[in-house]
Amino acid sequence: MNVPYKDSKNSINERVADLLARMSREEKLAQIHALWLILDAEGQHQLRQDSFAGIKSEGWQARLANGLGQITRPLGSHGVAPKDGVKALNSLQRYLVENTRLGIPALPHEECLVGVMCRGGTLFPGSLNSGATWQPELVEAAANAIGKEARSIGCRQGLAPVLDVSRDVRWGRTEETFGEDPYLVGVMGTRYVRGLQGEQRDLLATLKHFVGHSFSEGARNHAPVHVGERELNDVFLLPFEMAIKQANAGSVMPAYHDIDGQPAHSDYRLMTELLRDQWGFDGLLVADYIGVSLLYQHHGTAKNAQDAAHQAFMAGLDVELPGDDCVGKLDPNDQHTLPDAILDACVTRVLTEKFRLGLFEQPYTDENAISFQQPETLSLARQIASQSLVLLENDGILPLAEDQHQTIAVIGPTAADPLAHLSGYSFPVHALLEEAQESVAQVVTPLQVLQQRYGDKVVYAKGCDILTSPRMGTAVFPGDVEDSASVHVPSPVCYDDSAIADAVACARQADIALLCLGDLPGLFQSGTVGEGSDTDTLALPGVQQALLEAVVATGTPVVVILSGGRPYSLGGLEEQVSAFMLSFSGGQEIGNALVDVLSGKVNPSGRLPISVPKSAGAMPYFYNHHFKSSGTPVAQSFGAKYPFGYGLGYSRFAYRDLHIATEELAITDELVAQVTVENTSGVDGEEVVQLYVRDVLAKRVRPTKELKAFCKVKVPAGEVVTVTFTVPVDMLNYTDQPWERVVEPGDFEIAVGSSSQHLPLKGHITVLGNKPRVLPKMWKMESTATVNP
Template sequence: MDSFTSRYLPFTLLALVMFNMGFAQDKARPSDKKIEKLISKMSLEEKVHQLATQYPNANMRLGIPNLSANECLHGIKMDSATVFPQAIAMASTWDTELIERMGHTVAKESRAFGIHQCYTPMLAVVRDVRWGRTEESYGEDPYLVGKIGSSYIRGLQGMGAERFDENHIMATAKHFVADGEPMAGDNGAAHDISEYTLQNVHLYPFRMAIEEAEVGAIMPAHHLLNGIPCHANKHVMQTVLRDEWGWDGLVVSDNGDMRSLKRVFNYVPDYEHAAKKGLEAGIHQELALFQGWSDHRMFGDYLISAVNKKIVPVALVDDAVKHVLQAKFDLGLFDTDIKNDERFDVLKNPDNGEPDKVSQHDAEMFKKALYVGIPKKDWKKTVFDQSHNDLALEVAQKSIVLLKNEGDLLPLKKEKYKKISVVGPNGKAMRLGGYSPDNPKYYINIVEGIQNYLGSDREVAFEEGCDFTDSTANIPKAVALAESSDITIVAIGGSEETCRENEDRDDLSLPGPQQKLVEAIHATGKPYVVVLLNGRPLSIEWIAENSQAIVEGWYLGQETGKAIANILFGKVNPSGKLPITFPRNVGQVPLFYNKLETGRPRQIYNSDPEPLFPFGYGLSYTSFELGEPRLSNETIAANELTTVNIPITNTGTRSGETVVQLYVHDVLSERVRPQKELRNFKRVALKPGETKQISIKIGAQQLEYWNDGKWTIEPGQFDIMVGLDSKHLKKVALTVKN
């Protein structure tokens, strides 16, 4: 399949899907009888082929279409697609409406490429930033992760009449569950987690994705959870997901994890029993990237053998097939006359992509089946729509977090600086983060962005200075350039090699000699701004103490340089907020704002126990002042609502946006709760001198927590806290009566 894959599936996952959006089906649907009839006509082999991903799952004999899947973590992972900011940057916007619009655009491009489902979003609640997949996450808070993730899902899938129409796709929430708390930050590490923590932290955003966005599909996690592989964990996959939540969607395995039940964990005696365990846990399709029809697939010859040996009942296979077919019906794929579909031309002409080196069995399957995500004829019209680029820029600009601005160095005044230098390994390099196209539509680097902004009458010079290796040989060149410049932009951080899936770290300092580069630039005495492009929080304590201005950009997508320039020169006022805490050093990890209190006074020898930058933090070029919060009702019953009203004023001289954050503390509870938990937020735009009244409703979602098998709101006092970050808060008391 190599030639076929390389031509039409650049890292595409050929795939699974899922059906009804999220709740147990009490009523018969028009497709039910059709599905039952199709299953009755299938041979066992044909049934099993429905359970394959990254392999044909169509059936031309019975008129069953293929379903193609891919990654769309921050845009569809296809060459020429629009590349939006990485997930951690998306969360920094704290803008649910914007992320939903982004989802609509990504879905539209996906359909143009012939993709029907995406393995997105990742709803991990990150508790250890050493983990390489931090960049794929929406941060450390369950509520924020759930809100950003649900917004993206609503955009990808559509809601109401738009749901799963020709411009929308099926989302897949992953990884179920608790992969954001890996032991020592190691990807896929085994760990034990109490039911209390599972429900209140790690399951929380998935429940939100089902209730608020009706997510179509779910993917289990790689790791052992309480000694049981997630792909065979009936407690989370059946008891919680289906029995307690009533969700009845489609479940697709993660890559190779069905095989790992035997090969890695030795949880089963053989691969036939691996297939059985997966089906019993409720997995309907198996993802095995680029494996063809081989012994890498448990839902293949091993499953056929297991059925023939009476290890697996046919009813289990039929149930999985039912979910796959329902997904295809829900996505409208049966509405296409697949026999006459022009995309089948690829099977008739080897020059158009039919594999030339495949087994006889593979060749037969290709003749029986499929189309595999082949783009529509007019795909360029959709993908190269200028509005998509404009949206990518908007998301990038709102993602940027201003961490420090001593002496109001920023925004830079264009007329003040005749010569500007850019130094550092991220000045010209393309930094997109993981799960990005190999060949994006375009990428504007920082040097290009600044030069384009200033025009030809200003000189923008570049010297890398260092890379991520240990060599310091070129730092003197960068220093010489800085000394001859009016101001220097120091573009540093990380890369896809230092932070990605299976690229974890035991050190959070800047990779390579970047710290030495910054210190050398600082020693010149000339002004400079530090711009970070990275996938996880870094330990930059020296920089935070000594540098005048710091901008956190994460990975900003195709518009990186333009967004950075617009922020640096004040065309856009920064408004991003951190979705994750910045530690001072790796010794503080795991570090997150909503930890429970320690039993003794917290003190660390020769080190400040407070974070470098707190969750929710982010500065602006203007200033905002919050008034005192007031409750519409200071006493409510558990089933009632109240509203907190907060006046906010722009006390500066520039228009700007900020995020009003609401935190809750259950003062006296049966189980000790964190001192503060994010439970709502609102973005607000204000002109200079303008005051607005912000109203935020408080009800069950803000006050409840899971304890002793149920969600509960305990009577008593709650502290309702509001602020512009998690550290500086104003408080008002709410009483919930018995």
């Protein structure tokens, strides 16, 4: 008997229509949720019990006979050898394909922000590192490599990239962002999607967290967001629009917060009217974990689980993740809560993606073809890490002498701690949520490589700990207590300063001290940065400031290497140390990358993707603020110690000869600006050339400056290169009415330089016209750059 949906010769639309017509309501409901299972190769699967998600699904085994939409993190949910994990996933798929009435396979998803988040996956540098490279091609290459690792374990949807635009570095999830500029985030996010999905979109990227999640009240996890429609569109929606329209992103994930009282998971205007109707998004809208149930558990906009499901799916959601908390409580015969038309639309989109992904033809994964930790992948991770290191201060002490005869004191809590150089969304860190210890042997620490490179010239002292021990049990969630004012949770941060004396002795016997300071990632206050690990200060965690002051007081030249998911203050010692470098979350190759840069093998070329504010009192701070953001008079706490786009190297560059091809442009034209960059030093180097624009007069208040073009260029010692930027006038738009981007005729200032504050070259253009131009759906969103030696 010929079954049309099983015949790959038929069109996807024909296959979907045929399969949908054969499905019962129970089978349709099964396709719009996941299950979070601990899978077993012999089919003895167990429901994952999770204190955060609160999953207590009853009767899931019987309901599995109706099929399953997605399987949540089949390898990433627990510590399992990849081969065993693939066997277990195949066991589940075999049951669904061979033992259910319709044989519909599940769509497996995994976290993959900085690598596939399961045992053995390559641990790439964090998103801030990617942003700090200012090299979109590296981001695309990394995502491509991550995609290959994901496909090799059967993953068909990755929950990345994060397109939140950083606004307040106190927010624990700052480390997951590409930075604070919406254009930079959009370019990097677009490249990530292209790299992960590939040309065939046979693995779905998932854009998150839709939208504005990073502008939460007080930089607190899940807190409400206070933002107007225009700022929402110009800043926070822009990266999502770019990744959907330019890279055909396959999935979007709403956020946990509410905006002006409207939870993201039930926002019809954003999920349906904007995403689908206006932008033309054709993929899957999947819930953030327990985001649907939070509508009744936290937000209080739904009366129960059934009502929460009604609100979310009527608003446009397709799949509940990570389990069936709310969908599992629906009465299949209840047409009011989930009408047939809405259910059929969701299931149609789910089945369409399953056919597109080839799951019906290839539901199983070859357990002998897992591809982790390939040499070219490790080389790429090392390259991204080295290209992302941002040198903020250097009195000439770096690079270290090629034949280092001086004694090097390596001091600090992050020098030998592998976890300190990983993102919160890496598997070893995430495992701590389960109070499990995962091997971090693949992480090459700074101390390891320094000892290999300089041998007995290296002496080491830890100096202090950041945490007493990585642990869970510190988080308190809304509803756990009557009033947050009564919360008194002991901090895991360590304040024991007894080891500082050993560090001082170590520094005194050395000619130079490399002081490694920073964060320890951990979710929900199990660390000092990461999801749910927000802060109220930019002071170094624990007693690290005291350690820094004591080592500086020895008189030994100090090089500070600050790792972690946010910048910290050095308490006024920034100019007193000999060098200061940010390494963010450098991943498993950080030791090699760091020593490459310290030794001069690689000239540092990372530039800040976020501003380093003067103090927590400046928060929220971002370079592209409004003129009046600094207050009247200017608040002394306002501003950045080190601005967006800033960074030093071992070379010096001079900018000259800004030439704008045409200063009067039609409203549909392109700005062409040419600049000359000279390497005035004797060291080959790389420079990030940046072009900013200011709208001089507009109907609405506009930022003081906005990044519109950038290019990292290699300039040999003593040589000159010419960079030509082409910027569509479309990119000079702003939002007038909600979701309506317009370009207004008038004057614009053009500035080019090496950071948002060092812009030595200035020019201007005039956009001609009698009235604003409303941009079409597919407006020109990116600039281009060409380099001529």
